[in-house]
Amino acid sequence: MADRNEVILEGALTKAAEIRYTTGGKAVTSLNLITLATFNGREIGNYHDVVAWGEDMAEKLAGLDKGARLRVEGRLVKSSYDGKDGKKVWTVKVNANSVDVLSQAQAQAADIDDIPF
Numbered sequence: 369m370a371d372r373n374e375v376i377l378e379g380a381l382t383k384a385a386e387i388r389y390t391t392g393g394k395a396v397t398s399l400n401l402i403t404l405a406t407f408n409g410r411e412i413g414n415y416h417d418v419v420a421w422g423e424d425m426a427e428k429l430a431g432l433d434k435g436a437r438l439r440v441e442g443r444l445v446k447s448s449y450d451g452k453d454g455k456k457v458w459t460v461k462v463n464a465n466s467v468d469v470l471s472q473a474q475a476q477a478a479d480i481d482d483i484p485f
Contacts, residue, residue: 373443375462377416378470379403381436385429395426399467401438418442420464428467435473441466 382400389395399418404411418440420429432438442464451457 375440375442375444377401377403377418377438377440377462379416379438379440381432381434381438381473382415383434385432387426387430394421395423396421397426397429399429399438399440399464401440416440417459417461418464418467419445419461420467425464425467428469432469433473437470439468439470440464 379401382402386398397420401416402413404413442462445463446460448456448458
């Protein structure tokens with residue numbers, strides 16, 4: 369049996385998508401996604417760091433705000449860097465092959481305290 373590294377997540381953005389560019393000019397979009405699961409009658413949130421490469425992904429994800437619902441398909445990637453204290457820090461991220469926007473973030477209803485007078 370062949371090894372497999374596949375991830376499928378459906379969840380909501382915890383903050384707006386962040387787009388940056390490598391020194392070579394390649395677009396890199398960072399997403400923070402929350403998925404919810406029920407365990408012993410309680411809803412538990414799991415947070416996932418997602419990286420999407422390329423201009424097509426950047427264009428698709430630009431302007432998405434907190435709360436937008438996404439379906440992400442990709443693979444897990446483990447990497448490390450040296451922390452401020454000199455110790456190696458390990459991270460696991462999802463490297464997205466595809467991202468589908470399921471719904472945009474819903475505008476929050478105005479609260480009475482938000483009215484400026």
